[in-house]
Amino acid sequence: MTGHLFNIQRFSLDDGPGIRTVVFLKGCNQVCLWCHNPESLLPAPQVLRKDSLCTRCGRCEEVCPHGAVFHNDAGFLTDHTKCVRCGHCIDLCPSDALMLVGYDKTVEEVVKLVCKDRDFYQRTGGGVTFSGGEPAVQSEFLLQCLEACREQGIQTAIETNGNYPLELTARLSPLLDYVMVDVKHTDDEKHRRFTGVSNRQSLASAQYYLAHNATDLRVPVIPAFNDTADELQDILRFARESGAKKVTLLPYHTFGISKYTNLSMPYTLGSEPLSVAAVQAMVDTLDTGGLAVEVNER
Structure with a gap:
C-alpha cells in the first residue's frame, strides 16, 4: 500500500x-x-514557491501548459485548481525557486x-x-x-x-x-x-x-x-x-x-x-x- x-x-x-x-x-x-x-x-502534491529565491523572471508562467501560473503585485502565484503537477515550471525554473511538496x-x-x-x-x-x-x-x-x-x-x-x-x-x-x-x-x-x-x-x-x-x-x-x-x-x-x-x-x-x-x-x-x-x-x-x-x- x-x-x-x-x-x-x-x-x-x-x-x-x-x-x-x-x-x-x-x-x-x-x-x-x-x-x-x-x-x-x-492530499495531493502542491507546487511551492520559495519566494526568497524567485527572481520574477516569469518563466514559470510562460511554460505552464494549463495556465495555472499567473502574476499580480504579490508576485507569481499558482492556481491549484488548474495545476496538474506536470513539473514543467519546476524543471525550467532558473533559480530553483519551485519544488513539489x-x-x-x-x-x-x-x-x-x-x-x-x-x-x-x-x-x-x-x-x-x-x-x-x-x-x-x-x-x-x-x-x-x-x-x-x-x-x-x-x-x-x-x-x-x-x-x-x-x-x-x-x-x-x-x-x-x-x-x-x-x-x-x-x-x-x-x-x-x-x-x-x-x-x-x-x-x-x-x-x-x-x-x-x-x-x-x-x-x-x-x-x-x-x-x-x-x-x-x-x-x-x-x-x-x-x-x-x-x-x-x-x-x-x-x-x-x-x-x-x-x-x-x-x-x-x-x-x-x-x-x-x-x-x-x-x-x-x-x-x-x-x-x-x-x-x-x-
Whole structure:
C-alpha cells in the first residue's frame, strides 16, 4: 500500500518520548485558521514557491501548459485548481525557486527508514510518531504502518485531532503506545467557525484514548478562539473529567505564515503571537484540579 507524505523528520525530540522519527502524512479533515503546516491540508502534491529565491523572471508562467501560473503585485502565484503537477515550471525554473511538496511511499519504505534509528529509540525510549495534517485521513495506510512498526519492536505514537468515528479510534488504539490528541474547544459552534467541523468526534476520541492509552491532551491557545480564562478553564474541566493527567498548552505563533505565501494560499487569522509567559500567567489564575499543565513553545 502507498501513502501520501510531505516530510519524514528524524531525530525529533518534540513529538513524544525520547528520540523519534516523525512521519508527516498529507491531507487533513479540518481547516484550522491558524494551521502552521498548510502544505499538509490537501492530499495531493502542491507546487511551492520559495519566494526568497524567485527572481520574477516569469518563466514559470510562460511554460505552464494549463495556465495555472499567473502574476499580480504579490508576485507569481499558482492556481491549484488548474495545476496538474506536470513539473514543467519546476524543471525550467532558473533559480530553483519551485519544488513539489508531497510524494508517495509504500508501507515497506516507511518502515525501513524508521528502523534505521532503532538503536536511538532503544536507548531513549523513543520510536516513530505519525503526524500530519491528520494521519488518520489515510487510515488504512496508517494502520498498516503501525502494525508493521510494532512487528519490528518500534514504539508507536500519533499526533491527531481525533476527528473520526470511534470505530477507527478503536482500531488505532491497540497499535499505539502513546497518543497526543488535540482538544481545541468545548463549544461546538465556535469549533465549527474556526476549524470547519464539529468537535464531537474529536472530544469522543480524546476520551477513548485517555481510557485506553498513555495520552497527552494538547491545546493550541489561539487569540479570539480559546484564549480566555473561562474557555481554558472549561477545557481543563473536560480534561479532568475525562481522566487526563496532563494537558499541554501550545501558544499561538506565526512561524508558518510564509508557507501560505509560498503555496499561493490565503492566511486569514491575522493575530499577534502569544508568549509562553502570557499563557502561563493565565494558567496561574486557573483551577487545574490536580492536572499537570505545561505551556510549551512548540
